[in-house]
Amino acid sequence: MMYEQFKSRAEGVSAEVHRFERKDTALNFMIEFLMKEGLADTPQTAALCAECGFLDERDRDVLKKLSGLKFDVTCEAASKARFGISQMDWALADTGSLAQNSSAIEQRLVSSLPTIHIALVPTSGILPDMPALLSRVHPKECAYLAMITGPSRTADIERVLTIGVHGPERLVIIFVDEFGGGN
Amino acid sequence: MGTEFKESIHKAINNANLTGALAKFSEAYKVNRAKAYEGIDFEELRGRIADLKSYAASHLDELSDQFQQNAEACGATVFRATDPEKVREYILKVAQDNNVKTVVKSKSMATEEIHLNQYLEKAGIQVGETDLGEWIIQLAGQTPSHMVLPAIHMTKEDVAELFSKEVNERLTTDIPRLVKIAREKLRPKFLAADMGISGGNIAVAETGSIVLMTNEGNARLVTSLPKIHIALVGIEKLIEKYADVTTILKALPRSATAQLLTSYVSIITGPTPNPDGTIKNLHIILMDNRRSEMAADPKFKQALQCIRCASCLNVCPIFRLVGGHVFGKVYTGGIGTILTAWFDELKKSEDIQGLCIQCGACKDVCPGKIDIPDLIMEIRRRLVQEQGVPLLQKAIYAVVNNRKLFHGMLRAASIAGKPFTTGTFIRHLPLFLADLTDGRSLPAIAAEPFRDRFAKIKQPKGKEKVVFYAGCLIDFAYPEMGEAVVKVLNKAGIEVLFPEEQTCCGAPARYSGAYEVAETNAIDNIKALLSVDATYVISACPTCTVALAHEFISTFESVGQTGWLPKARELAAKTIDFSVLVKKLVDEGRLTLKEGQKLGKVTYHDSCHLKRTLKVSEQPRELLQRAGYEVTEMFECDTCCGMGGSYSLKLPEISAPILQRKLRNIKETGAPVVAMDCPGCVMQIRGGMDQDGAAIKVRHSVELLAEQLDI
């Protein structure tokens, strides 16, 4: 239920939403997506992956084999990357938003500078709404709480909705059930 | 009003791009806003916002202390300042101490308020706005015309022109391409900047956090990339509890841009690492600039409940005609008028407060539950108090209160043919009967006012008695409406009383800020209307009803007249609007309308005071339906007709296009009759239809109903 609500709200603001039962199928989907979108080891086509809690050594080894995908997040690399990959810890069903403790700068760099942000989200992280989020995340433990709802947008020129101003122009959300789904 | 001000209005109204863009936007906004609030109890939500913001406004010092303590415990530096000059100096000092050459900014009204950019630039620091709209106006060397959409007054052609210069390339008006250009041009600025400056949508005392919302993602970059971040926050942004952030975030994006949530929300609590591994140098400035004074003012404290959503601009029928620049350089629209009067100075609001037509549309949508029109009235009152009522006006009010003389003069002028075009005295009559304006003919003044006709009406003696309050318009211009009221009530077995001592309700004086005159009117009317024993005091003019039911009390409160307050309350409790009473009588079976009538289509115009102050909109429609009319709704049925009492005299250039819009909406329904419950609206709309030549009858509901009484 909550997933369905999330999906329709997030798609309503132009996010792309996918869901997989298992982590390996989710990663395969992501790899295919990257290839299709032209991942390569040249500027403006590279991918940059920030620390993702649920990617283990094996997963990383698989990803490391992809030419153009790097784990070493710097400002410079992020500003040149086409893809930024990060794990977002929570999703808010009623607004279609993702949320993360973004205190680590790397998390913000990969989700704000590249053109496409790929967000990996545990399905179990879906919460009904923002009150549920704020009751779980206290500022004491989280210096930078970030919420992301769809890609970057503006309506500043003649009020015409245009996607991709300063942040990503695409937000690809990949849910993985394996870490406890059931929503 | 100054000529310069009049000229700026003239210029704005004749700017077809501007008015076209604003009209389209305001229409879309209403629909989208309603959609965004679907399933949400707006009244409940804004009640909570008003409570928590009002609590904060009464505890500004405590919350500032608490905020400072908690933010500093997390490693931020907090600077508190009352004076804008101190704020500017502080920011410059931080910049100079850290050898800052370039600054990137995300949108912040507080920095506009203190004209920070100019100041820093004078000191040789480059300041770059990064919000697309702000960047556009920065390039154009202009000021924002809207709190949320700063460049709403500019066209894509304007933007293409500006950007072409910036990139030295001839650009077309392809909007996605223009946006791309902005991304490409601003990206290196973000990466190179030494300092980021932001505002803050919310500041949480309990945790020392600031909340930033953007759609473009610029605030994330401004707060992440440069090594120094300064957040300038007005202390009205303080709230006590962290959990309350959700309450404000539920309303702010919905009201501001009809979104469920802005694309990016950041809750920042203390410094975080920079890209190079060092820790952010985070400064939070809590700025007062007269906000504490405002909090100490019993009337204006309310204004601190504002969450800066700008919906009061978006629904304002005046704003959509003139845009933001007419209002000034920083804060615009209704709330902008109030903020300018305080943050700048009262005098600065002298002209712009006159733009408010008191239609109440903003009050209905304000998520901070601020009575914006009432605060603007208070500004008007204080201005008049400072400057005094002009002698001419005083003389006029004296005449208004002498009913016989007043009628005689009006009548004489009316008969004189082209009535009120000459002679200042008559031109300033507050009865709004003066000055023929374009697009509206005036009513003939009745040979015999209602007060004289009333004596001739033969009424059956009824057990129940009701006092009729006529008001100026029904008494002198539309006595037939008063006769219809009597006819309808008599039919229900009610005897109507008309105490002759009743006088003008004082609205014209009050709306001009002349509260002492309004006070005298109120006392005279209370004496007259309570002099006889009756169940109700009924009025068929919503402006008068509002005066009797609400404004006598608030006028007394404003001028410190406590002696008459109990009587004013007694009168208020007895006062009832015509349609409410008649609906009640019909429901109780005391009044029956003819059965099975097929009277065809009618469209209904909601008068501002009736719908928004008295909250009456269903009763007149139901009555018309019962009578046999088919009610066809017009577009924007509850948008002001542009009358606004003497507004149509003071600002005819604004009143006229509002009326034209109303006429168009009425005509588009195809109904041969338009009904309404306010004689003022009848005067405005009937006059407009007359000039327009359309064969549409403009009637007060009471006239239509009186024709359909069961015999």
Ligand code: SF4
């Ligand atoms: S006064 Fe109310 S409607 Fe206007 S900006 Fe403030 S919160 Fe929004």
